[in-house]
Amino acid sequence: SLPTGLFINNEFVKATSGEKITSINPTNEEIICEVEAASSEDVDKAVKAARAALNHESWRDLSGSDKGALMHKLADLVEAEKEVLATIETWDNGKPYESSMFDIVEVITTLRYYAGWADKIHGSTIPTTPLKFAYTVRHPIGVCGQIIPWNFPLAMAAWKLGPALAGGNTVVMKPAEQTPLSILYFAGLIAKAGFPPGVINILNGHGKDAGHAIAAHLDIDKVAFTGSTATGKMIMKTASVNMKNITLETGGKSPLLVFSDADLEQAAKWSQFGIFGNSGQICTSTSRVLVHESVLDKFLVLFKEAIKTLNKVGDPFEEGTFQGPQVTKAQYDKILAYVDVAKSEGATLAMGGVPFKGVGGKGYFIEPTVFTNVKSDMTIYREEIFGPFVAISTFKTEEEAVAMANDSTYGLASAIFTQDIARAHRVADRIESGMCWINSSQDSDPRVPFGGVKQSGIGRELGEAGLSAYTCEKAIHVNLG
Ligand code: ADP
Numbered sequence: 366s367l368p369t370g371l372f373i374n375n376e377f378v379k380a381t382s383g384e385k386i387t388s389i390n391p392t393n394e395e396i397i398c399e400v401e402a403a404s405s406e407d408v409d410k411a412v413k414a415a416r417a418a419l420n421h422e423s424w425r426d427l428s429g430s431d432k433g434a435l436m437h438k439l440a441d442l443v444e445a446e447k448e449v450l451a452t453i454e455t456w457d458n459g460k461p462y463e464s465s466m467f468d469i470v471e472v473i474t475t476l477r478y479y480a481g482w483a484d485k486i487h488g489s490t491i492p493t494t495p496l497k498f499a500y501t502v503r504h505p506i507g508v509c510g511q512i513i514p515w516n517f518p519l520a521m522a523a524w525k526l527g528p529a530l531a532g533g534n535t536v537v538m539k540p541a542e543q544t545p546l547s548i549l550y551f552a553g554l555i556a557k558a559g560f561p562p563g564v565i566n567i568l569n570g571h572g573k574d575a576g577h578a579i580a581a582h583l584d585i586d587k588v589a590f591t592g593s594t595a596t597g598k599m600i601m602k603t604a605s606v607n608m609k610n611i612t613l614e615t616g617g618k619s620p621l622l623v624f625s626d627a628d629l630e631q632a633a634k635w636s637q638f639g640i641f642g643n644s645g646q647i648c649t650s651t652s653r654v655l656v657h658e659s660v661l662d663k664f665l666v667l668f669k670e671a672i673k674t675l676n677k678v679g680d681p682f683e684e685g686t687f688q689g690p691q692v693t694k695a696q697y698d699k700i701l702a703y704v705d706v707a708k709s710e711g712a713t714l715a716m717g718g719v720p721f722k723g724v725g726g727k728g729y730f731i732e733p734t735v736f737t738n739v740k741s742d743m744t745i746y747r748e749e750i751f752g753p754f755v756a757i758s759t760f761k762t763e764e765e766a767v768a769m770a771n772d773s774t775y776g777l778a779s780a781i782f783t784q785d786i787a788r789a790h791r792v793a794d795r796i797e798s799g800m801c802w803i804n805s806s807q808d809s810d811p812r813v814p815f816g817g818v819k820q821s822g823i824g825r826e827l828g829e830a831g832l833s834a835y836t837c838e839k840a841i842h843v844n845l846g
Contacts, residue, residue: 367453369400371407372552372567374414375560381406386542386569391459391690392681392728400545403570405578408537411566412584415508415535418563424535429484436480436530439558440473446554447473450547454519457546459690459729460643461681471811472523472551475827478811479527482832486532488839496846503836505533506610507586510579512572512600513548514592515541515692516646516751522548524826525589526565527811532835537585538567539576541592543693545569572596580604587611587835591648594749594775594820601823612824612834614648614816616749617777620770621651621806622792624763625659627782631804633667634675636755639780639806641676641733644688645753646696648821649778651806653739653746655769658759665737665757669716672733678721679730688753690729697729700752704734707745712736712756741772749775763788771797776819780806799825 370377380401388397403411418424427435443450450472451465458465488501511525518540529536540548552567568575576596580588580603587610590600597615604611621639623632639651656664681689691697697720704718717734724730731753739746739756746756760766770779779798783789793801799817802808809815809827816825824834 367398367546368549368553369398370549371401371403371411371569372549372555373407373411374562374566375556377552380404386545386571388457388544388546389693390456391692392724394727394729397456397546400549400569402542403539403568403575405574407568407570408575408578408582411537411568412508412582414563414566415537416584418561419505419508419535421561421563423561424533424564429486432530432533433480433483435558435560436476436483436527439554439560440476440480442554442558443469443473443476443551450519450550453550454547455681455689457544458515458518458692459681461686461689464643468517468520471520475520475523475527475811479531479832482528483531486832486836493842497842497844499840499842501838501840503532503838506835506837507534508584509534509536509835510582510585510588511536511538512576512579512588512590512592513538513540515544516643516648518544519547519551521591522551524815524831528826528832528835530564531832534587534835535563536565537579538565539579540567540569542569542571576600577603580609581606583607585609589826589834590614597822610837612826614822614826615820616775617648617650617817617821618653618747618749618773618775619649619651619778619780619798620653620655620773621780622766622770622782623654623656623660623664624766624781624783624785624788625657626784626788627660628784628804629660629664629667632782633664633671635780635782635804635806636668637671637675640755641672641688641753642807644691644731646692646751647807649800649807650751651778651780652750652755654755654757655760655766656757657766658761661759665715668735672716672735676733678723678732680724688733691731691752692729694729696751697731700731700750700754703745703748703750703752703754707736707739707743707756710743710745711738711740712743712745713738715757717753741769747773763792767792767795774820775817777817777821778802
């Protein structure tokens with residue numbers, strides 16, 4: 366049976382409120398189970414556990430290599446149960462089983478990557494004036510609140526947990542209320558791996574209750590969040606109550622640029638992958654495609670072909686399915702509403718725009734949706750839709766392409782398709798985004814920093830930067846005179 370309690374001090378407990386949240390399988394709209402929903406009181410309990418663990422010798426005085434060993438142990442347990450975890454992820458989120466498995470592997474590699482950092486955290490020595498010098502040491506930030514989205518539940522949990530643990534912090538994590546099940550199962554593995562009680566606490570709950578309580582708690586030192594820009598702004602405001610350290614990874618409207626000299630077949634395939642992957646529910650999804658006007662017709666033919674051959678919509682447990690359902694009815698409704706908006710503003714519907722009813726008529730499936738003739742003042746050019754929905758526009762010059770790409774309040778990712786090496790690096794340099802792919806889309810790696818500029822976020826996850834975000838440097842001045 367699936368764990369459904371609040372994970373505090375290495376034990377599953379009931380919520381004080383007695384409130385529960387129903388988990389629904391988006392493929393068949395059936396109830397999976399009921400999960401405890403934390404109140405602010407429960408968050409407070411978890412924070413007390415995390416604070417005690419932070420100062421307890423069993424964690425505080427554990428060497429970096431022993432911390433790393435615990436993290437490797439956790440990764441081993443995930444590896445041993447990866448089929449179970451992937452199955453739960455697909456039930457709860459609806460993503461294809463193969464994608465869930467891809468995410469689980471990412472969880473393992475991320476935990477191992479940061480396990481390797483755990484014994485390599487140190488400061489530096491800085492000569493200052495004669496007979497004086499300073500040295501620095503790196504401390505944990507403290508008790509870290511981590512608020513997880515529903516699009517990559519376990520992977521986002523690992524991105525946040527890995528550096529927090531390597532840095533010696535303790536954690537109060539809240540999964541998204543739509544998709545808590547894989548993370549709660551993972552919580553059971555945390556206890557099994559042998560982490561001291563209170564180091565990692567995981568509470569399912571609503572954003573406005575448990576999420577808000579984390580952002581507002583006076584004894585939480587940092588809050589890390591992945592989710593929508595609107596919620597990110599709210600959390601930032603709330604977190605100012607005690608000037609929490611913040612890491613925010615929010616929305617995007619990432620452009621994919623197809624220049625006239627691009628390998629159009631490659632551009633078409635990566636466009637399909639970058640837009641419809643995870644049913645379009647990726648913050649870095651390349652949801653605006655900007656194509657040089659001279660190659661638009663050819664690109665569209667290849668793009669539609671790529672969708673036909675690579676983008677099988679269907680039951681996420683069926684082999685070969687690329688696109689499963691949207692995560693919830695609310696998301697499904699929101700995306701379909703954008704179809705009407707796009708039509709009324711004069712964009713051309715080239716494909717899809719309707720529900721997909723091929724899985725027994727049930728589930729929150731939407732056909733891959735393509736709009737062309739999209740102008741920069743249209744809603745679908747500007748707003749993050751978070752669905753299998755792409756807006757295609759044209760440009761005439763490289764300069765115009767860059768200006769159009771940058772004409773957004775977001776700046777998360779971008780992709781450039783060209784065979785001209787100088788143009789590739791020139792555009793990559795000028796584009797306003799935290800990440801840029803040249804002749805590719807959606808690559809990420811635990812070693813490479815991930816994050817946005819503008820309203821796509823603050824700070825970086827992954828890589829060395831992601832670790833720095835979970836340590837704080839103390840400077841100690843020494844007088845030898
Ligand atoms: P969506 O709108 O797509 O559900 P959100 O960005 O609101 O996405 O949700 C991402 C995460 O943030 C979830 O875990 C959610 O519960 C949490 N959350 C939502 N609202 C708040 C809030 N006011 N304070 C803290 N966390 C929140």
